[in-house]
Amino acid sequence: MSSIKTLGQFIIEKQADFPYAKGELSRLLRDIGIAAKIVHREVNKAGLVDILGDHGNQNVFGESQKKLDVYADEQFISALKSGGECCFVASEEHEEGVVLVDEGISKNAKYIVCIDPLDGSSNIEVNVSVGTIFSIYRRKSEVGHKVTEEDFLQRGVEQVAAGYIIYGSSTMLVYTTGKGVNGFTLDPSIGEFCLSHPNMKIPSSGKIYSINEGNYVKFPQGIKQFIKYCQEEDKATNRPYTSRYIGSMVADIHRNLLLGGVFIYPQTSAQPNGKLRLMYECNPIAFIVEQAGGKATTGTERILDIKPKELHQRVPAIIGSTEMVDKVLEFLK
Numbered sequence: 001m002s003s004i005k006t007l008g009q010f011i012i013e014k015q016a017d018f019p020y021a022k023g024e025l026s027r028l029l030r031d032i033g034i035a036a037k038i039v040h041r042e043v044n045k046a047g048l049v050d051i052l053g054d055h056g057n058q059n060v061f062g063e064s065q066k067k068l069d070v071y072a073d074e075q076f077i078s079a080l081k082s083g084g085e086c087c088f089v090a091s092e093e094h095e096e097g098v099v100l101v102d103e104g105i106s107k108n109a110k111y112i113v114c115i116d117p118l119d120g121s122s123n124i125e126v127n128v129s130v131g132t133i134f135s136i137y138r139r140k141s142e143v144g145h146k147v148t149e150e151d152f153l154q155r156g157v158e159q160v161a162a163g164y165i166i167y168g169s170s171t172m173l174v175y176t177t178g179k180g181v182n183g184f185t186l187d188p189s190i191g192e193f194c195l196s197h198p199n200m201k202i203p204s205s206g207k208i209y210s211i212n213e214g215n216y217v218k219f220p221q222g223i224k225q226f227i228k229y230c231q232e233e234d235k236a237t238n239r240p241y242t243s244r245y246i247g248s249m250v251a252d253i254h255r256n257l258l259l260g261g262v263f264i265y266p267q268t269s270a271q272p273n274g275k276l277r278l279m280y281e282c283n284p285i286a287f288i289v290e291q292a293g294g295k296a297t298t299g300t301e302r303i304l305d306i307k308p309k310e311l312h313q314r315v316p317a318i319i320g321s322t323e324m325v326d327k328v329l330e331f332l333k
């Protein structure tokens with residue numbers, strides 16, 4: 001009897017955790033898994049086909065869109081549309097979000113998905129890991145009616161599920177439905193995500209700090225002091241901290257989730273709210289890291305408690321091992 005447990009089998013098995021579940025969330029998670037496999041295929045041959053380079057358009061932030069950004073966005077939206085369980089998609093690639101409920105089959109859809117289809121895409125052409133980040137909410141307004149702002153501007157604590165896919169040396173899908181975190185590695189030989197990291201837990205401390213020190217002069221004083229603290233020799237073990245920064249949030253978070261560490265993208269004099277978006281970067285990652293036993297704060301409040309004001313809102317982020325996040329907060333006092 002094969003000991004392999006696929007994502008599909010796992011989702012069905014865990015459906016029992018939700019007594020009233022009728023399979024919609026399970027189907028939604030499977031839809032995301034399917035799109036992830038398609039994006040994996042293209043990311044893995046990005047160097048071989050004409051899918052690199054600018055798409056000629058710009059996204060809502062005026063950032064040039066890489067073709068793979070647009071391709072990934074199209075694949076996830078099409079999978080969500082055909083799956084029929086999602087009524088609205090808030091995507092980094094769409095200023096207003098994408099309404100699916102008018103698309104007929106999604107008229108009874110209960111779920112909202114916030115997604116960054118290809119995060120860290122500036123790394124694509126230099127063959128560095130990139131990722132997809134997604135967050136799932138239950139709609140507040142009545143099924144079958146127009147989607148309202150209260151549907152897609154919900155606090156992170158309202159998430160019913162969140163996850164990321166990392167397209168790295170292997171492709172992994174990591175997700176939570178609020179009952180722990182599980183990781184699945186894609187086995188291309190059978191085209192299935194297989195359970196490889198059951199019940200993931202982030203170490204309570206670590207030696208890795210991840211921050212773009214190129215912005216040092218613009219950091220708040222407390223962040224500068226934390227960086228200095230890390231750079232001092234660690235007297236007890238004589239083992240200083242290690243700076244590791246990839247510039248792809250999913251890759252930095254995934255490494256710290258496995259090894260312990262803290263990821264920081266603070267507010268700066270140039271970006272008073274930081275750079276990372278609340279709805280489809282910080283909230284889903286915060287849900288996952290908290291479920292794995294870590295902590296996620298802006299420096300002044302728990303990320304999951306923030307009441308969103310707008311779809312593409314940015315927030316500062318200090319996310320990772322609890323003892324390391326607390327150390328940063330000490331310097332910010």
Ligand code: P6P
Pocket residue numbers: 119120121122212247248249250275276
């Ligand atoms: P910087 C990628 O563009 C991203 O949104 C995150 O994936 C990453 O952590 C961050 O921006 C990197 O930003 O300013 O350090 O290049």
